Amino acid sequence: MASNDQNNSKSHSSQQKKVVVVVVPFPAQGHLNQLLHLSRLILSHNIPVHYVGTSTNNRQATDRVQGWDPNSISNIHFHNFKVPPFVSPPPTPNSETKFPSHLVPSFEASAHLRQPVAELMQSLSSVFTRVVVIHDSLMASVVQDATNIVNVENYSFISVCAFTWFFSIWDKVGKINPIESSHIIDVPSLEGCFTTEFFNFIAAQNEFNELSDGTISNTSRAIESPYLELIEKLTCSKKHWAIGPFNPLSIEKKxxxxxxxxxxxxxKQEPKSVIYVSFGTTTTLTEEEIEQLAVGLEKSKKKFIWVLRDADKGDIFDENGLKRHVLPKGFDERVKGLGLVVRDWAPQLEILSHPSTGGFMSHCGWNSTLESISMGVPIAAWPMHSDQPRNSVLITQVLKVGLVVKDWAKRDEVVDALDIENAGFDLDFDGLNLRSFFIWVFGFEGFVYDSVDEKDDDGDRILGSVL
Structure with a gap:
């Protein structure tokens, strides 16, 4: 990775280059991961990427690129921009919604990146023929100045699945612009999915998304073609490119x-014998939920890997500041040989791609959902917040690649250990042969590049000549 000063001096001393990509992620782990995966794909085409963020977020990204191809690493340039100081309150597992409202201050602080990003775009526009900005849709206000620079293109990255994206549009314009389709079904309302504060944040960003030249999404027409087509009908003035999944479909063994x-x-486990349990990076479970989950996993007598990080544990301290025992007393000893509790980061893609993994109990975040589908692992759906309740409908009712552990309509009820035990697993249906399906249709990594080479209506390659 080259320093910014070195990069700029080298660029100005050389002849004008053709294309550069500026990536502006939203400061939440799932969003960061998707655009980091996309950056890697762009770099594989020998196109330089300038990745924008705060020093904290970029530190996570730089850690993740260390295992990349050296040529790719030398062509990605991280820009650490400062934002005003902010205070993030601790997670509140007993709040009315499970939305991670403690992260909102960091989201709001990111809006202050507008000026340094505008200066970066202006600087690159004098060196490159085309500057292609790919920004998370929740960072649209930060890149609004792209419209004032002649050779800068601005593409909004949609971090949710097409199913959920379509219904968010349908909520607004469906009655005004009705469409007849058997694919338009009943989905959960957004009540309880977000806080009012974050709803307002989304609304403010949506105004600036209207300025984009098109959208890019981490999905595939092979998975969500009907909903991508419905989106195109509702937003006929925009170009849409579905070029996912971004995650590798072939995992190198270490x-x-x-x-x-x-x-x-x-x-050491039998094929398809293990249930993987993980609820992402922003979910906070109550102590009672953790206890019921532990009891259910133990009673199921099924092999499991359970990722239980501090973020999952929520309020793990009592009123005197002493750490409480989160798991039932003696749990680790009783499940020894049966299950494994991972209390820090776990290599999710490696776990999902492992032949011993037979199911995934998940919060239904889109990253995790797409990774599970692409690795052929069925999902036990336990949605928590945000897009997850609607993703759960896609998983269980539309694609039929999973079952419900906890119905969103009963989100105010504590999940019962019996629900966990019973889910442990009716997933013994060979993953619906999902992985075989993906390999047959897409041919591993070739799938991503086939998507990139997909033709649009004008006969141009996706993203013009960027990739």
């Missing part, structure tokens, strides 16, 4: 020195 301990444990 030698024993580079293996995570949970992968070593999986190596």
């Amino acid at each position: 030698d024993s020195k580079g293996k995570h301990s949970c992968i070593e444990w999986l190596d």
